Amino acid sequence: MGADQLGVAVVGGGFMATVHSRAARAARARLVGIASSTAEKSAKAADELGFDSGYASFDALLADDSVDVVHVTTPNALHADQAVAALAAGKQVVCEKPLATTVADAERMLEAAGTSVATVPFVYRFHPMVREARARFGDGSAGRVLSIHGSYLQDWLLGADDDNWRVDSTQGGRSRAFADIGSHLVDLVEFVSGDRVARVAATKKTVFAERAAHRDIATEDAVAVVLQTESGAIGTLLVSQVAPGRKNRLHLEIAGSAESVAFDQEHPETLWVGRRSGSLLIPRDADQLHDDAARLCVVPSGHPQGYQDAFNAFVADTYAAIGGTTPDGLPQFADGLRAVRVTDAVLDAAESGSWIEIE
Structure with missing residues (x-):
């Protein structure tokens, strides 16, 4: 089945539904329908995003035989049941991160996926300079x-008046900042280095116990992590959603025995390669890159690529996998489960004051 033949539906009508729909359209899929929290919101989202129709319910979406792929973009606590239901209905699934709010649910999702294509958008993997x-x-x-x-810093929850469903553990899960953005950072650490995090120690902080619409907030605004990898490398990670001036600053530097590499997601057009002498700043130029990085260069060097381009590449590779190919580096439910396990370990470490081993 070619990507241009795929019928796509989205559940959830927020910002991420917009991002997913753009990527599906870029991959030449048919935008069949969208289901939001009410029939009225579904119709509005369908009109705004260019879907053929808005569903009255999620069940109506699942019953539509013209839907091949379901993109799950709802609050975190809904992911597991919705993704499992879509898989049971014979759909392929793209599910937002964090994949689930508990390890048990993430394991259930992976089991339900079976041989289906089931992916999770760790899309920073798809920046050419990450590759x-x-x-x-x-x-x-x-x-x-x-x-x-490494660090991933944002400021969108800097003030007590800043609020979002993610601060509510019943909707977002036990972890907020680490599950939401730290999962991206850990995924890149393991993806780039080829080395897995083996144990962590951590501390976390909730700056505001009360926000505009929420009280008794327990989810973290920031978390600091010390880690050791399976090979014995050591490292530190800082994740914060209360860092003034930082909008989406994911920065990763890994020191190897011969050279270091550093990637900054707010400046994704270059990769710093550090050497004892002769350090380099490599531009996103397909002629200068390894093949897997060059294939993701969709515009000529000097014309910036960004987040939506990375997301488009992730969705295109997902649809290619549905078509029978095996794109390298495609993040699947197993990777989503891995991120949930690391998140749990980080929270356990912060709450116990002890090093926690990761499976």
Whole structure:
């Protein structure tokens, strides 16, 4: 089945539904329908995003035989049941991260996926310069991993008047900042280095116990992590949604025994390669990159690519997998489960004051 033949439906009508629908359209899928929290909101979202129709309910979406792929973009606590139901209905699934709010639910989702294509949008993998960083560790150019330094900083919840459903643990889950954005950071650490996080120690902070519409908030605004990998490398991670001036600053630097690589998501057109002498700043130029990075360069060098381009590439690879190919680096439910396990370990470490081993 070619991507241009796929019928796509989205459940959830917020910002991420917009991002997913743009990517589906770019992949030449048919936007069949969307289901939001009410029939009226579904109709409005369908009109705004260009879907053929708005469903009166999620059940109506599942009953539509013209839908091949369901994109789940609802609040975190709904992911597991909706994704499992879509898989049981014979649909392929793209489910937002965090994949689930508990390890048990994420395991249930992976089991339900079986041989279906079921992916999770760890889309920063699809920046060409992330693939270039990964290739340098993969081919041995960077040497063995020695240390890791990463951060993901935002400021959209900086004030007490800033609020969102994610602060509510009943909707977002036990973790907020780490599950929401730290999951991206840990995924990149393991994806780029090829080394898995083995144990963590952590501390977390909730800056505001009360916000505009929520009280007794327990989910974290920021978390700091010390880690050790399976190979013995050490590292630190800082994740915060209360960092003034930082909008989406995911920064990752990994030191190898031969060279370091550093990627900054707010400046994604270059990759810094550090050497004892002769450090480089490599531009996003397909002629200078490894093949897997070059294939993701969709516009000529000098014309910036960004977040939506990375998301488009993720969705295109998902649809290609549905068509029978095996794109390298496609994040699937197993990767989503891995992120949930790491998140649980980080929260356990912060709450116990102890190092926590990760499966």
